[in-house]
Amino acid sequence: MARFLINRLIQAIIVLLCIVTVTFFLIRAVPGSPFQEERAIPAHLVAEMEAKFGLDQPWPVQLFKYYGRCLTFFHEVDSMSNSGFTIRELIASSFPISFRIAMGGLLIALVIGLPLGVMAAARKNTWMDYSFMSLALVGICLPTLVIGPVLSQWIGIQLGWFDAAGWWGPGSWILPAITLGMFYAGYFARLTRGGMLDVLNQDFVRTARAKGLPEWRILVVHTLKGGLLPSVTFMGPAIAGLIGGSFVVEKIFAVPGQGILFLNAIVNRDHFLIMGCVLVYGILILVMNLVVDLAQVAMNPRLRGETQTTSE
Numbered sequence: 001m002a003r004f005l006i007n008r009l010i011q012a013i014i015v016l017l018c019i020v021t022v023t024f025f026l027i028r029a030v031p032g033s034p035f036q037e038e039r040a041i042p043a044h045l046v047a048e049m050e051a052k053f054g055l056d057q058p059w060p061v062q063l064f065k066y067y068g069r070c071l072t073f074f075h076e077v078d079s080m081s082n083s084g085f086t087i088r089e090l091i092a093s094s095f096p097i098s099f100r101i102a103m104g105g106l107l108i109a110l111v112i113g114l115p116l117g118v119m120a121a122a123r124k125n126t127w128m129d130y131s132f133m134s135l136a137l138v139g140i141c142l143p144t145l146v147i148g149p150v151l152s153q154w155i156g157i158q159l160g161w162f163d164a165a166g167w168w169g170p171g172s173w174i175l176p177a178i179t180l181g182m183f184y185a186g187y188f189a190r191l192t193r194g195g196m197l198d199v200l201n202q203d204f205v206r207t208a209r210a211k212g213l214p215e216w217r218i219l220v221v222h223t224l225k226g227g228l229l230p231s232v233t234f235m236g237p238a239i240a241g242l243i244g245g246s247f248v249v250e251k252i253f254a255v256p257g258q259g260i261l262f263l264n265a266i267v268n269r270d271h272f273l274i275m276g277c278v279l280v281y282g283i284l285i286l287v288m289n290l291v292v293d294l295a296q297v298a299m300n301p302r303l304r305g306e307t308q309t310t311s312e
Contacts, residue, residue: 008293012286019282020070020275024063027271034080034269053080053272066275074276081268087276090261095280097167098257101176101249102242108181109188109238114231116185117192121200121227122219132189139186148179148252165254176249184238188231196227232296236289243281 034055050056054065069077074087082090113136120132156164156175163172199205200223208218247259258277265273 004297008290012290015286016070016279016282017067019278020066021063023275023278024066027269027274028059030269032269034271055271069272070275070279073279074272077272079270079273081265081270081273087272090273091258091276091280094256094258094261097173097255098243098246098250098259099284100173101180101246101255101257102239104173104177105180105184105242106235106239108177109184112181113185113188114192114228116189117231118196118219118224118227120189120193121196122215124197129193133193136186136189139182140190142183144179144183144248144252147182148176148249151175151179152253165252167255172253172255176246176253176255179249179252180242180246184242187234187238191230191234192228195230196223199223199226229296232292235295236285236292239288239292240285243284 034053047056054062057065069075077087079085079087079090116132116136120129123129152164152175155161162174163169164175166172196219205218205222208222209215213222246257247263249255250257250259251263258280262274262277264270265277
């Protein structure tokens with residue numbers, strides 16, 4: 001297990017290095033300057049600003065300085081487009097909002113998707129199976145661009161249960177989280193159904209039924225752990241999608257999260273803020289993927305044996 005964790009850590013460092021490098025060159029490939037405004041700025045002032053932020057230096061020098069800033073997570077590095085604020089301050093104020101929405105969406109997706117998948121597998125080829133899988137397909141096919149405005153108009157404005165837009169209180173994250181969660185609930189439902197059916201067709205399940213064990217015990221004790229493996233595997237991409245999907249949802253619900261911060265940084269060509277947001281997203285996705293890998297090892301005895309062999 002120790003070697004497994006070390007290998008994952010080395011891979012994460014290499015991935016982050018590649019992300020920072022590619023992002024650096026993509027930023028430089030975007031036309032325009034971070035100091036452009038509607039009103040023309042004198043050339044000498046632009047030169048002073050570029051010298052202040054090190055943009056007048058050769059690209060290799062700038063790249064290695066970016067590596068150093070990433071290692072210190074942009075300690076005391078000012079934003080180019082938000083005067084008076086550092087990169088850390090801007091991310092610290094916006095990231096908790098996006099993280100709360102993403103984790104809320106994941107919780108809603110799991111609470112809805114997993115039970116639907118289990119019940120559909122337990123009642124295979126019945127009206128319950130067809131109904132639940134049809135609902136899952138509807139959730140997958142409806143994009144957040146459609147679900148978000150409908151929920152905002154119906155639940156937020158007409159019923160007045162939650163905030164339709166903005167970030168005003170504890171309930172402001174609910175509608176954005178539901179918008180994200182409904183989409184991924186369909187995937188979890190279908191994956192859970194498939195995983196449960198694979199396990200239910202195994203010989204040990206037939207043996208348990210032959211012994212007269214009740215169906216609920218077979219589902220909960222004997223098949224649930226193995227049947228959830230496909231859904232656990234999907235949690236890594238799902239978390240990445242939830243974090244990335246918050247860009248659209250935050251725009252729909254006017255939420256001041258990191259998605260909006262990132263989009264504004266791109267529009268304003270704020271190099272340091274773009275890199276800081278990319279670094280946060282990269283680290284978060286890598287950490288979540290590591291958690292998913294550890295959960296798979298804990299749930300699957302075969303993977304646990306392979307990990308122990310690798311560690312030896």
